[in-house]
Amino acid sequence: MKIKATTILAGLCLLQSAMGLIYAQTWQNLITNIENRQVTTLNGMWKYIVDPYESGYYDYRRQVRDQQSWQNTAEALYLAHKPAHKGERVEYDFDKSDNIIVPGDWNSQKEKLFYYEGTIWYYKKFVFTPTPGLPRQFFYFGAANYESDVYLNGKKLGKHIGGFTPFNFEATGLLKEGENFIVVKVDNARGLEKVPTVNTDWWNYGGLTRDVLLVEVPETYIKDYYIQLAKGNSELIEIHVELDGPAKVGQVVTVNIPDAKLTFTGVSDENGVVRGSIKARKLQYWNPGKPFLYDVNLSYNGHTLKDRIGFRTIAVKGRDILVNGKPVFLRGISIHEENPLRGGRAYSAEDARILLGWAKELGCNYVRLAHYPHNENMVRLADELGILVWSEVPVYWTIQWENQETYNNAENQLLEMITRDKNRASVIIWSIANETPVSPARTGFLKRMISTTREADPVRLVSAALERHEKPGSRNVQIIEDPIQDYVDVISFNQYLGWYSGTPAQIMDNEYEINYDKPVIISELGGGALQGFHGERDEIWTEEYQEWLYEETVRMIDRIPQLRGVTPWILADFRSPRRLLPDIQDGWNRKGLISQTGNKKKAFYVLKKYYEQKAKEYGE
Known part of the structure; x- marks a missing residue:
């Protein structure tokens, strides 16, 4: 196993970008296999304060408080300061503030925070009793969306950037036997320089969205x-x-x-x-x-x-994907990290069993965890259930390809994902991007990501969800014109013929021209339907239209000689602020095969039948 070479010093390294964003390179310090270590959960009820002006982080001149020599004044919110006397001015009180559950997003817990994007301060008191023989302590966060600043007993432990990967900070010497308090500033505000950037097609859930744990380990x-x-x-x-x-x-x-x-x-x-x-x-x-x-x-x-x-073993040989030397067809589905039954971020083992249980019922042997690393429960359960996994970082649509700080952020998220999951047999593909428009800067960015991935893990396959285009001069020949095809192990692309292009009646008129002797995975296909809305099959948004689209699509893609897998979009309806059509979308992306109430749409059974056929073809 090669380990990525780096000139970055061990420990938390902070880089100041031209835009003023402090970027933390944290993958090097990540402790793995947390669930099998000595841990104390800090999950449960926390106090929180909404701070849209970030008054607790910046002074009135927009200077960062935790970098100033006078940081112990009452004005520093993150210290959870209590007035020393009745004449001292303090303009907040955690103990009298509202409660929120961790792990969990604030959007689905608090109606007033449903659309909120900005800073919220989390606060929790806890009692620490040290375990003999384990003198070092770390605070471990499964994920927090998006930027997190962590303080223990008024002292800063560190900063993390990225909403879907784990991180930890050492607290040895700062943690006291007895009562302590931890404060976490979480900011989910979108930004042009971030990964992902401001424009996505999923809900920007904010908060401490995965487990918060206190980990105790030996001195070495x-x-x-x-x-x-x-x-x-x-x-x-x-x-x-x-x-x-x-x-x-x-x-x-x-x-x-x-x-x-x-x-x-x-x-x-x-x-x-x-x-x-x-x-x-x-x-x-x-x-x-x-x-x-x-x-x-x-x-x-x-x-x-x-x-x-x-x-x-996992390998490609010509057009085949081989698992333990045997060709497989990846009967898959794309999944967002959301429990549609409650309309919030998924995080628990129970959430994972719902989502992967539906995938198994569909006949899947494979899932695409889109568009970011999902929680560790998903990949560990995939190990148990025998489901192959595509894991992805949120280099999504158009980001700042020429911004070095943006690249550093993307690479750090990539390496945190690989570091956490490199021992999971279920994970067979690392994906470094989704639907990114071709340009020299973008291609250079992705080539660097691919090189980093191969250096960190030379065993697994590398891919990216690319875009299809009509061949110039042809109305029905689809091609993938992307130089990244030269560098990936598997050619993957998204296509929505019959939905964003034409109608289901025209799908069979199309054919694909793929001039690579590599396996092909169609990483997205499909269309929307409101569960329970029925009509003629040519009426859009009906279950019949989606069913018809799937029937024609699986017939068409089956003619692609290199086709070795497919992950239609998507397992279940999910929230998206881009999807506003009244009485149909109402803030939900309706491309799911299962509704937000857990009901299966008619297209579910079309895909299930297709997968039964593919399983027989491959002797499974």
């Missing part, structure tokens, strides 16, 4: 690891273990896989890294039909970290 501990089959070798497990702490050099680390009767022992180098491999000739492989997971134990200095890991 196993921070991260990679244990997967080597590229192109189904009998060799590569091992890479990273220690963190003052005694990280020259330490003995053991990796044991009891059911495979395999044990590896290595010594950490000058960087605290253990590298090696194990020959494994009789492994039971993880595959979609039988997702076998091994118990894996990593031991160091009397402490053991457990995980459940599947071993499988």
Whole structure:
């Protein structure tokens, strides 16, 4: 396993952009496999203050308070300051403020915050009792949308940028035995320089949207690891273990896989890294039909970290995608991280079981988690259920391709996604973009992202959801004119023939011209329908129209020789402020095969039948 080389110093590195945005490169410090460590949940009820003018962060001259020498004054909101005497002026009070549940977005919890974009301060008191033998503590956030500044007992721990990837900050020495308080400034305001930028087609849910945990670890501990089959070798497990702490050099680390009767022992180098491999000739492989997971134990200095890991190979050969050397057809569906039944951000294991359970019922062996990294419950459950995964970063539509700070942000989110999920057998494709218009600056940006992805993980496949175009001089020949096709493993593109272009009656008149000997995945297709709205099949927004569109589309795409997968758009209706048609959309994107009430539309069964046919063709 190659580890990305970097000149950035260990620890939190802050870069100041020309636009004044402080950007945090945080992927290097990420602790993985949180669920199997000593953790205390901080989930539950928090206090919050809405701060649209960011008065707690900036003074009246727009100077950042936490960078000023007088930061301990009563005016600094993030300190949760209490007046020392009755004459001292304090213009806020967390203890008297409203409550909000964490994890969760503020939009769906508070009607007054439904459309709110800006800063909210979160506050929680908690009691800490240290665990003997675990002297270091970190605060871990599954995600917070979008910029987060974290303070413990009035001292700043760090800043994170990006709404869908995990991050953690060390609190050792600042955390007290007994009562403490944590304050988090969360700002979900959109910006042209951000990733994603101001224009998207999903709801901009704000807040502490995933778990907040207090993690305790030894003074020197196993921070991260990679244990997967080597590229192109189904009998060799590569091992890479990273220690963190003052005694990280020259330490003995053991990796044991009891059911495979395999044990590896290595010594950490000058960087605290253990590298090696194990020959494994009789492994039971993880595959979609039988997702076998091994118990894996990593031991160091009397402490053991457990995980459940599947071993499988993934490769492309000509037009085929091979899992464990066998060609597969990826019977997929696209999914947003939203529980449509409550109309809010999905985050829990229960949410994951609803969404992936629907995908299994549809006949899927594959899902596209769009358009950003989903919560860890989704990929871990996909491991258990045997569902292959496309995981994506929100380089979406048009962002600032020539802004180096924007690229740094995108790359950091990419590396946080890979760092968290690189041991999940279900994840087979990293996607670096969606529907980005071709230009020299954009192509250079994406080529750098692809290079970073391959350096960080040389085993998995790389793709991007591209756009289709009509061939010049032809009315019905569709092509993908994009130089990124030369650099990806799988050619993927979105197409909405019969919806944004023509009608279902015209779909079969089209054909695709793809001049690459690579597998093809259609990453989006489909059209909208309001569940329960019926009529003639040529009446738009009816279930019959969507059903007809799917019938004609699956017939048409089946003529593409290289077609090896499809993820129609989308599993379930989801909220979008772009979708305003009264009595039909009402703030929802209606392309789902399942409604916001959990009812299946007629097109669901068209796709299910098509997948049954494809499963038989591939002997599944």
